[in-house]
Amino acid sequence: MIEIQNVHKSFGDLEVVKGVTMNVNKGEVVSIIGGSGSGKSTLLMCINGLETIQRGSIRVDGIEVHAKGTNLDKLRRRIGIVFQQWNAFAHLTVLENVMLAPRLVLKLSRSEAEAVAVKQLKHVGLGDKLKVYPGRLSGGQQQRMAIARALAMSPDYMLFDEATSALDPQLVGEVLDTMRLLAEEGMTMILVTHEIKFAKEVSDRVAFFHKGVIHEIGSPDQVIGNPQKPETVQFLKSVL
Amino acid sequence: MFDFKYRFQWRQVINNLPAMLDGAWITFYTALLSMVIGIVIALTLLSMRRSNNVALRSVAIGWVSVARNTPALLQIYFLYFGLGAFGATISSWAALLAGITFNNAGYLTENFRGGLRAVPETQTRAARSLGMTSFQAYTRVVIPQLLRIVFYPITNQMIWALLMTSLGVVVGLNNDLMGATKALTDLSYRTFEYFAVAAIIYYVLAKLTFGVARLAGWKLFSY
Amino acid sequence: MFSTDLTSNDLIFLVQGAWVTIELTALAMLIGTVFGTLFGFVRASFPTASIPLAFVLDVFRSVPLLIQFVLLNSAKSIVGLKISPFTVGYVVLGVYAAALCTEIVRGGVLAVPKSLRLAARSLGLTSLQDTLHITLPIAARVAFPGWLNLMLAVMKDSALVTWIGIIELLRTAQQINTRINEPLFVFFIAGLFYYVVSWAVSQLGNQAERRLQND
Numbered sequence: 001m002i003e004i005q006n007v008h009k010s011f012g013d014l015e016v017v018k019g020v021t022m023n024v025n026k027g028e029v030v031s032i033i034g035g036s037g038s039g040k041s042t043l044l045m046c047i048n049g050l051e052t053i054q055r056g057s058i059r060v061d062g063i064e065v066h067a068k069g070t071n072l073d074k075l076r077r078r079i080g081i082v083f084q085q086w087n088a089f090a091h092l093t094v095l096e097n098v099m100l101a102p103r104l105v106l107k108l109s110r111s112e113a114e115a116v117a118v119k120q121l122k123h124v125g126l127g128d129k130l131k132v133y134p135g136r137l138s139g140g141q142q143q144r145m146a147i148a149r150a151l152a153m154s155p156d157y158m159l160f161d162e163a164t165s166a167l168d169p170q171l172v173g174e175v176l177d178t179m180r181l182l183a184e185e186g187m188t189m190i191l192v193t194h195e196i197k198f199a200k201e202v203s204d205r206v207a208f209f210h211k212g213v214i215h216e217i218g219s220p221d222q223v224i225g226n227p228q229k230p231e232t233v234q235f236l237k238s239v240l
Numbered sequence: 241m242f243d244f245k246y247r248f249q250w251r252q253v254i255n256n257l258p259a260m261l262d263g264a265w266i267t268f269y270t271a272l273l274s275m276v277i278g279i280v281i282a283l284t285l286l287s288m289r290r291s292n293n294v295a296l297r298s299v300a301i302g303w304v305s306v307a308r309n310t311p312a313l314l315q316i317y318f319l320y321f322g323l324g325a326f327g328a329t330i331s332s333w334a335a336l337l338a339g340i341t342f343n344n345a346g347y348l349t350e351n352f353r354g355g356l357r358a359v360p361e362t363q364t365r366a367a368r369s370l371g372m373t374s375f376q377a378y379t380r381v382v383i384p385q386l387l388r389i390v391f392y393p394i395t396n397q398m399i400w401a402l403l404m405t406s407l408g409v410v411v412g413l414n415n416d417l418m419g420a421t422k423a424l425t426d427l428s429y430r431t432f433e434y435f436a437v438a439a440i441i442y443y444v445l446a447k448l449t450f451g452v453a454r455l456a457g458w459k460l461f462s463y
Numbered sequence: 464m465f466s467t468d469l470t471s472n473d474l475i476f477l478v479q480g481a482w483v484t485i486e487l488t489a490l491a492m493l494i495g496t497v498f499g500t501l502f503g504f505v506r507a508s509f510p511t512a513s514i515p516l517a518f519v520l521d522v523f524r525s526v527p528l529l530i531q532f533v534l535l536n537s538a539k540s541i542v543g544l545k546i547s548p549f550t551v552g553y554v555v556l557g558v559y560a561a562a563l564c565t566e567i568v569r570g571g572v573l574a575v576p577k578s579l580r581l582a583a584r585s586l587g588l589t590s591l592q593d594t595l596h597i598t599l600p601i602a603a604r605v606a607f608p609g610w611l612n613l614m615l616a617v618m619k620d621s622a623l624v625t626w627i628g629i630i631e632l633l634r635t636a637q638q639i640n641t642r643i644n645e646p647l648f649v650f651f652i653a654g655l656f657y658y659v660v661s662w663a664v665s666q667l668g669n670q671a672e673r674r675l676q677n678d
Contacts, residue, residue, distance in 0.1 A: 077371040087366035091384045101370035133463035246541040309661035311622040321646035406527035431537040446525040
């Protein structure tokens with residue numbers, strides 16, 4: 001379970017997250033929607049400690065992420081994240097990209113890591129691209145590789161930071177299909193996304209983010225189907 | 241017009257070619273050694289420059305600045321005579337190696353710093369998000385990509401290092417290509433012939449290094 | 464308390480050495496810039512026809528300067544040419560600078576977009592007018608930081624003429640050291656001169672580069 005309590009986050013004088021509270025239960029899929037610069041991506045980075053917070057607390061399975069003694073490297077093994085820019089390691093093949101962290105972090109042997117990597121790559125439909133360098137792949141394929149790379153660590157949670165925003169429109173579908181597959185398998189997921197239709201379809205709950213605070217949170221039918229706040233209505237009108 | 245009475249004598253140079261080629265080998269491996277150590281130091285200086293510790297950062301900045309803004313020969317002098325002043329006598333070869341290494345490390349650090357800008361910060365983020373330590377992210381994700389970007393400058397620096405080894409003769413080194421050539425001319429006074437041949441050997445060494453590096457670059461960085 | 468045997472005469476001696484270093488650098492840069500500009504334009508304009516030139520210039524970059532000094536020095540005695548070691552020093556440095564400057568100028572010329580030259584020509588400018596009024600000024604701005612760096616490289620490399628017996632800064636330092644045996648102090652002073660000049664000039668270069676990027 002991820003518990004976010006009254007979190008504040010600033011970059012210098014600019015406060016981008018202004019007191020956010022929300023919980024994500026095991027097995028749940030929660031989507032965060034909202035305009036650009038609303039602070040939703042930043043919140044995601046705070047969950048696995050890639051960004052620090054100024055106030056409040058974030059607990060993952062009871063572990064305080066931003067406490068002094070917390071071993072973030074250890075915690076991050078359990079929280080996979082997929083970025084907007086897929087960040088393929090350009091100098092490694094697809095297979096090596098996925099094997100690297102299991103080898104270094106989980107200390108798996110070469111053959112164990114390879115088995116895990118091959119399994120995850122097949123899972124995302126890249127079983128025929130193992131020996132290829134990421135430079136030769138399309139954006140959609142690279143993003144699916146990034147998903148496999150995160151899954152290879154057997155995470156308990158998966159965070160998606162606008163995973164399809166940087167893709168050409170015709171490549172969005174294949175990545176969404178992979179994400180849908182994960183949701184159906186019961187992975188706990190937090191999606192920051194601009195794909196409202198997709199969010200409505202796969203999410204258990206949707207949160208609308210505006211200017212650093214959550215304006216509405218609830219079932220997709222509630223928040224997207226029947227929004228209450230004028231900001232939400234306004235936003236949905238602009239994107240749908 | 242000119243009073244041209246000089247008779248070139250190439251035969252004895254040819255006879256002494258093996259000695260010069262032995263010297264060329266010493267020249268080559270001294271340069272190579274100075275590069276290997278220089279690269280390791282440069283990577284260390286680079287991470288020191290990026291650290292939050294003021295002392296570490298100052299040492300790195302100072303090193304780079306002195307290495308780039310003073311003559312290599314002065315650096316070698318400083319090590320050769322300077323360390324001697326502390327009672328630590330070091331050989332001409334050690335002074336040469338240390339001097340070139342110092343110089344290489346300074347220039348390479350700057351090259352690496354430029355190259356690092358081409359490796360996006362998000363690569364480190366992605367690596368850290370998978371649970372890698374910052375050391376693992378640096379050595380396994382950032383540096384390999386950095387090396388590709390700076391491979392060409394590294395090759396250039398290696399050629400510079402080759403040419404710089406010739407400075408060893410100034411502090412008395414007598415068995416590298418330059419030193420061996422000088423020793424031979426001191427006996428024979430055929431300065432022009434010997435140094436012309438030495439020049440050709442340096443040129444060939446430089447071009448061979450360049451060619452091998454090109455090939456290695458293709459092989460290593462095929463992605 | 465720090466004490467030294469360095470006398471005020473020694474300091475004057477060092478300053479004289481530094482002056483020789485400056486003279487060598489200036490003369491070499493004069494030769495290097497004139498020929499480098501010429502060759503650079505030739506290399507950029509006739510890339511294939513000028514390959515032999517490129518090869519020759521590359522030789523000067525691929526052979527240790529020390530050897531180039533020795534070769535010219537002994538060649539002049541062979542042919543009985545009466546020139547001073549000082550002349551040998553700045554000629555060799557000058558040719559070396561020309562070889563490097565050629566690449567810098569060539570890069571500058573190639574950085575001028577072709578469309579710009581075409582635009583100039585379409586306005587009725589002659590090829591020479593285009594070169595003088597459009598290409599050269601733009602290329603010069605691009606090449607300037609590299610040219611400054613070259614000047615610093617030449618200044619530092621001028622220390623090598625000590626090998627053919629010219630008394631420049633480093634040589635004076637060494638001679639003083641031989642007498643008073645305070646290598647750290649003496650070489651520190653010599654180093655300081657190079658460092659200050661080099662650092663100041665490169666700051667200038669950085670500023671120029673920043674201004675170039677801003678407009």
